[in-house]
Amino acid sequence: MLTAKLSAIDLTLLRGERCLFEGLEFALNHGELLLLQGANGSGKTSLMRVIAGMLSLESGEILWDGEPVSRQRQSFHGALVWLAHQSGLKDDLTLVENLRFERALRPQSSVEPEQVFVRLGIARLKALPLRSLSAGQQRRVALARILLADVPLWLLDEPFTNLDRDGRRLVTQLVEEHLADGGLCVLAAHQDVEISATVKRINL
Amino acid sequence: MNDSARTQPGIFYGLVAITRRDLLLAWKRPGDVLNPLFFFAMVCTLFPLAVGPSAEQLTFSGPGVLWVAALLATLLSLNSMFMGDHEDGSLDQVLVSSQPLPLLALGKTLAHWITSGLPLVLISPLLAMTYHMPADVVGVLMLTLLLGTICLSLLGSIGAALTVGLHRGTALLSLLILPLAMPVLLLGANTVSLAADNEMYSTGMWALGAYAVAALSLAPYATAAALRISNE
Numbered sequence: 001m002l003t004a005k006l007s008a009i010d011l012t013l014l015r016g017e018r019c020l021f022e023g024l025e026f027a028l029n030h031g032e033l034l035l036l037q038g039a040n041g042s043g044k045t046s047l048m049r050v051i052a053g054m055l056s057l058e059s060g061e062i063l064w065d066g067e068p069v070s071r072q073r074q075s076f077h078g079a080l081v082w083l084a085h086q087s088g089l090k091d092d093l094t095l096v097e098n099l100r101f102e103r104a105l106r107p108q109s110s111v112e113p114e115q116v117f118v119r120l121g122i123a124r125l126k127a128l129p130l131r132s133l134s135a136g137q138q139r140r141v142a143l144a145r146i147l148l149a150d151v152p153l154w155l156l157d158e159p160f161t162n163l164d165r166d167g168r169r170l171v172t173q174l175v176e177e178h179l180a181d182g183g184l185c186v187l188a189a190h191q192d193v194e195i196s197a198t199v200k201r202i203n204l
Numbered sequence: 205m206n207d208s209a210r211t212q213p214g215i216f217y218g219l220v221a222i223t224r225r226d227l228l229l230a231w232k233r234p235g236d237v238l239n240p241l242f243f244f245a246m247v248c249t250l251f252p253l254a255v256g257p258s259a260e261q262l263t264f265s266g267p268g269v270l271w272v273a274a275l276l277a278t279l280l281s282l283n284s285m286f287m288g289d290h291e292d293g294s295l296d297q298v299l300v301s302s303q304p305l306p307l308l309a310l311g312k313t314l315a316h317w318i319t320s321g322l323p324l325v326l327i328s329p330l331l332a333m334t335y336h337m338p339a340d341v342v343g344v345l346m347l348t349l350l351l352g353t354i355c356l357s358l359l360g361s362i363g364a365a366l367t368v369g370l371h372r373g374t375a376l377l378s379l380l381i382l383p384l385a386m387p388v389l390l391l392g393a394n395t396v397s398l399a400a401d402n403e404m405y406s407t408g409m410w411a412l413g414a415y416a417v418a419a420l421s422l423a424p425y426a427t428a429a430a431l432r433i434s435n436e
Contacts, residue, residue, distance in 0.1 A: 052300050055436055078302025086293025090225070092232045097225075104213050104221030105301035129232075 003066075005029050006051075006153060006184055011060035013046060020046050024060070026202060028186070030152075031179050033197050036188040038204030044188035045085060047204065048157050051186060052082050078106055080153040087142045091131040095122060095141050098130065102145050109150035116147045120170070135162040147174065154178060154185040160193075218303030219311040226315030229288075236284060237319045244277040244324055248331040259336050266335030267345065267396035274324050274349055275356065275389050279378050281320040282360035285312060286368040286431070295368070299435060306424035309431065313361040313424070321353030337400070344399040344409075348392040351412040358416075358423035359384045365430035388415060 004027035011024040020043035028034050036044045049055045051062055053069050053076065062069045069076045089098045099113065117123040120140045130138055139162045146154060154175070160168045172195055175185050179197040187193065230237050251269050252262055289295035289312075298308055328349055332342045363380040367373030395408030 054296065054299060074302055074304065077300045080300065082297070082300050084293050084296055086291075086296070088293035088297040090229060090288075090292065090294060092229055093225070097228065101221050101225045102297075104218045105297065105303060107213065107302070 003029075004063075005065065006186075007063045007066075008051075009061050009063065011047075011050065011062075012058040013043070013050060013055065014058050015043075015046065021204060024202070026200060028184050028200065030182045030184060031198060032184060033175065033179055033195055033199045034184075034186045035193060035195075035199055035201045036186065036204060037190070037201060040190065042204040044190075044204055045157055047202075048082075048084075048155055048186065048188055052080065052155055053077070079151050080155060081106060081146050081149040081151050082155040082157075083142055083146055083159055084157050087130075087138050089130055089138065089141060089145075092129055094129055095126050095144070098141065099145060099148060102148065107150045108148055111148065113144075113148060116144050120144055120147070121166075136164060136167060139163055140167065143171065143174070152183050154183060154187075156185065156187045158188055158190070160189060160191070213303070215304065215307060218301065219307045219314075222298070222308050222311035223315045223318075226312060227318060230315070230319045236281075237323065240277040240281040240320050241323050241327065243280055244273050245327065245331060247273040247276070249334060252334050262335045263337070263400065266332065266337055267400060268393045270328060270331060270335070270345065271349075271352070271389055271393040271396070274328070274353065274392075275385060277324060278320060278353060278356040278360065279381065279385075281316070282364050282381070283367075283374045283377055285316050285361060285364040287364075290368045290435075295431070295435065299431065305428035305431065309361060309365070309427040310424040313357050313427070316361070317354060317357040321357050324353055325349045341396065341400045344405060345396045347409065348395050348412060351409070351416045352388050352392040354416045355388045355412070355419050356381075356385055358419035359388075361427045362423055362430055365427045366434055368431070369434045388412070391415070 007027040008025055012022045013020045024047070026034060036047055038044055046055060050057060053062070053073055064072065064076045064079070095117075114123065117126065120143055122137060122140050122144065125133060125137060130141065133141070143159070146156075156171075156175070159171050163171065172193070175187065175195055176197060179185060179195075248270055251265075255261055255265065286295060289298065299305065301308070325346055328346055329342045332345055337345065360377075360381055363377045366380060367377045370376065391408045391412045395405045395412065398405040398408065
């Protein structure tokens with residue numbers, strides 16, 4: 001347990017009167033995927049927010065490198081990137097302007113942004129404000145943010161939403177590459193996900 | 205994936221980046237910036253029309269009216285400080301960044317001041333003319349407004365952060381901020397009045413400056429803590 005890169009001990013989360021989960025534990029190592037599954041409203045996003053350090057727990061602790069996340073928030077946040085339900089991008093700004101701001105928030109990889117744009121099929125949308133992009137295209141821009149970050153831990157909340165079949169296949173590929181590269185990934189999805197890697201499941 | 209090889213962005217890079225982004229957004233949506241400014245200009249020009257053109261009365265009430273209008277205009281603009289970021293999820297992204305949150309909050313406050321406080325200071329001489337204010341008093345007015353709007357933006361950021369998750373939090377935000385903003389209003393308006401009466405006014409200026417420095421050193425931390433709480 002203590003050797004795991006990312007682990008959780010005895011997580012209990014109450015939201016209002018409801019107990020979303022109790023005594024939840026997991027341990028995740030390099031190259032492993034944690035799959036959060038469950039119906040709508042079962043607490044996938046809440047667990048994701050807990051891992052990101054955004055929600056305070058009733059009890060329990062998230063550990064990164066064996067150290068509680070609450071005691072090393074800044075360095076932990078520098079090691080993760082989070083694809084949330086909302087894109088977190090500004091409608092009025094272009095793709096490039098949005099991603100330029102992103103550079104200030106977390107370590108960036110040395111990958112050429114142009115290559116990432118081409119791979120995600122958004123290279124020709126660079127000069128447009130995001131509001132003129134479709135929901136799926138905006139999702140691809142959010143994915144570009146993840147690919148351009150140089151961090152070991154990916155938190156993906158419903159990454160397949162709004163994406164076409166090619167897009168979904170691309171996400172699967174990207175996650176597999178990231179895991180093969182020694183990264184970690186926590187992925188919440190309500191449908192089945194086929195990813196060839198070591199997968200640990202949590203059913204909420 | 206070697207942890208030590210990753211280079212974290214510099215500390216002040218985040219502050220500069222968030223200020224730049226917000227200024228760019230304001231540039232693309234000038235309406236949000238112009239609204240409080242129009243409000244300020246309107247109150248200040250309508251007041252003399254309602255009270256009548258007596259020069260004595262206008263000189264007497266000028267500092268107070270200008271200062272109250274500036275305070276209300278700032279309060280109007282505060283609500284939107286974190287609202288947009290909260291709605292599109294970019295506030296979440298800022299909260300999980302590797303940058304120190306107080307500095308990012310300071311960056312947002314700085315952008316808010318540049319787009320709402322600074323314009324008020326810059327157009328105030330024009331409006332002061334309607335109140336027959338002599339040039340040297342206009343200088344004092346601008347200086348007090350400069351310090352005062354810095355205070356108000358900083359204090360306001362705490363209130364805006366606390367009420368960010370609430371719908372229609374404007375009234376609550378104003379209530380939260382008013383007790384803290386009251387000294388700013390009193391110091392500002394009285395300093396200008398004293399200057400208009402040719403009396404010693406430097407004490408008020410120093411006090412305003414001290415208030416601004418205190419707000420500058422404390423408000424970012426309070427705002428950061430408030431943002432974490434209201435985003436649970």
